[in-house]
Amino acid sequence: MSHPVPGQHPGVFVSPRDVLLSYNGLRYGRGVLDAARATDGTNTGHEDELRPGTPLAQITTTRLWVPCKRTTASATVADSTALAVVDARAFKLGDSITVGGNPAQPIVAVDYASHTLTLTSQISWAADDAVVTEDGSQTPRAILNEFVKLRDDDGVLRNKLFGQAVIAGLVDPHQLLGDAAAVRTAVDSKLSFIQWGDDAGLV
Numbered sequence: 001m002s003h004p005v006p007g008q009h010p011g012v013f014v015s016p017r018d019v020l021l022s023y024n025g026l027r028y029g030r031g032v033l034d035a036a037r038a039t040d041g042t043n044t045g046h047e048d049e050l051r052p053g054t055p056l057a058q059i060t061t062t063r064l065w066v067p068c069k070r071t072t073a074s075a076t077v078a079d080s081t082a083l084a085v086v087d088a089r090a091f092k093l094g095d096s097i098t099v100g101g102n103p104a105q106p107i108v109a110v111d112y113a114s115h116t117l118t119l120t121s122q123i124s125w126a127a128d129d130a131v132v133t134e135d136g137s138q139t140p141r142a143i144l145n146e147f148v149k150l151r152d153d154d155g156v157l158r159n160k161l162f163g164q165a166v167i168a169g170l171v172d173p174h175q176l177l178g179d180a181a182a183v184r185t186a187v188d189s190k191l192s193f194i195q196w197g198d199d200a201g202l203v
Contacts, residue, residue: 017052019175027168034064035150035157041112042089048151053175054144060136068140069133071179078124087179088115100129141190168193
């Protein structure tokens with residue numbers, strides 16, 4: 001059994017989060033999260049719990065959902081396997097990524113504290129180069145607005161249904177988790193029905 005309120009534990013205090021600035025024009029989508037591929041690596045000690053404000057994307061082949069795996073390189077580096085990025089929280093060991101114009105390669109380690117992805121082969125990249133997967137999980141489609149706990153009390157990760165993913169509405173961009181700038185400027189973004197509070201002069 002899951003905890004009655006996902007994300008809550010005895011002795012652990014979780015600050016409420018809500019990405020919405022208005023209920024007018026709000027549309028929620030629903031789907032199923034891929035427990036094996038989804039993570040919030042910076043939610044220390046609770047990486048298997050996704051928080052409101054997580055941008056979501058959909059894996060093309062399975063149609064399952066995960067946190068959007070899109071960020072940018074932090075600095076220009078030549079011939080290295082240690083890729084420092086703006087935000088590594090959505091990436092996991094084994095994810096295959098592209099960096100700028102380099103061929104795709106798998107991630108062999110993730111340091112969430114320093115937001116560093118370790119790659120199999122040395123490559124070079126420039127600051128602000130896109131760091132993305134290429135399986136659909138790089139395309140932002142919705143913003144989660146509920147806690148979802150992927151690991152049950154028996155310790156097993158299981159795919160979980162969600163019902164509060166904002167696909168249209170007025171959203172507070174300060175509540176976004178991850179590389180918010182990369183998500184908001186993604187050329188393949190499917191967030192066209194999201195209105196951002198800062199664009200509207202509300203935050």
